[in-house]
Amino acid sequence: xxxxxxxxxxxxxxxxxxxxxxxxAIFLMQKGTATHRAIGASYIxxxxxxxxxxxxxxxxxxxxxxxxxxxxxxxxxxxxxxxTFGIRAILKWRSTxxxxxxxxxQIHLAYSYAGLLMAGFSQMAxxxxxxxxxxxxxxxxxWIAFAAVNALIYAIAIFLIQxxxxxxxxxxxYRGGDAARS
Numbered sequence: 335x336x337x338x339x340x341x342x343x344x345x346x347x348x349x350x351x352x353x354x355x356x357x358x359a360i361f362l363m364q365k366g367t368a369t370h371r372a373i374g375a376s377y378i379x380x381x382x383x384x385x386x387x388x389x390x391x392x393x394x395x396x397x398x399x400x401x402x403x404x405x406x407x408x409x410x411x412x413x414x415x416x417x418t419f420g421i422r423a424i425l426k427w428r429s430t431x432x433x434x435x436x437x438x439x440q441i442h443l444a445y446s447y448a449g450l451l452m453a454g455f456s457q458m459a460x461x462x463x464x465x466x467x468x469x470x471x472x473x474x475x476x477w478i479a480f481a482a483v484n485a486l487i488y489a490i491a492i493f494l495i496q497x498x499x500x501x502x503x504x505x506x507x508y509r510g511g512d513a514a515r516s
Contacts, residue, residue: 346387353380354454366382374443378417385413392444409453416446437504448491455456459483468486 335346356377363370371382393404420442427435458466470476 340391342387342391346384346391349380349383349387350450350454353377353384353450356380357450361444367413376511377443378421381413381417381450384450385410387514409449413446413449416442416449420446433504438497440499440504441495443497445491448487448495450484454479455483455487 339347344438355371359372359373360377363373369406389410392402393407394416396405398407400405420439422437423439423442426432427439458464460467460470460483462469467479470479
């Protein structure tokens with residue numbers, strides 16, 4: 335299953351798998367702790383490696399205007415921007431202690447994680463390599479599966495982000511005093 339993967343795709347796969355586990359751990363743990371910061375930093379690094387490692391890979395689906403870049407490379411840009419905004423927001427929060435910067439950090443990284451899950455589950459739902467599906471007979475079937483998986487994950491992400499992160503005090507997940515030491 336993995337023997338024919340290029341080194342870049344193998345790096346992409348390994349760091350994405352790590353980021354899925356690290357991201358889940360971050361969402362489940364208390365925020366503002368040393369553990370949260372350490373795992374969060376490793377998530378950021380893993381995600382940057384994940385997105386950077388796929389940039390040089392030639393598109394196999396929907397190349398853009400005859401280049402080696404394709405439709406799915408657009409998501410690399412989205413992932414990079416989401417991570418960058420999330421990092422910028424936490425740095426701003428650390429210098430200003432303005433709760434809205436903390437909220438922005440939480441929201442951007444939640445969308446980063448949602449995008450990671452969308453990419454991973456899309457691969458599982460559309461790529462026969464992962465032994466979840468049989469090869470599609472038509473591109474229409476491929477795109478329906480792709481759209482359905484992504485729409486479901488995105489809808490769940492929007493619901494959770496809007497009901498859990500976008501409202502209320504962004505400090506509510508912090509243990510007393512840990513946030514002040516960040």
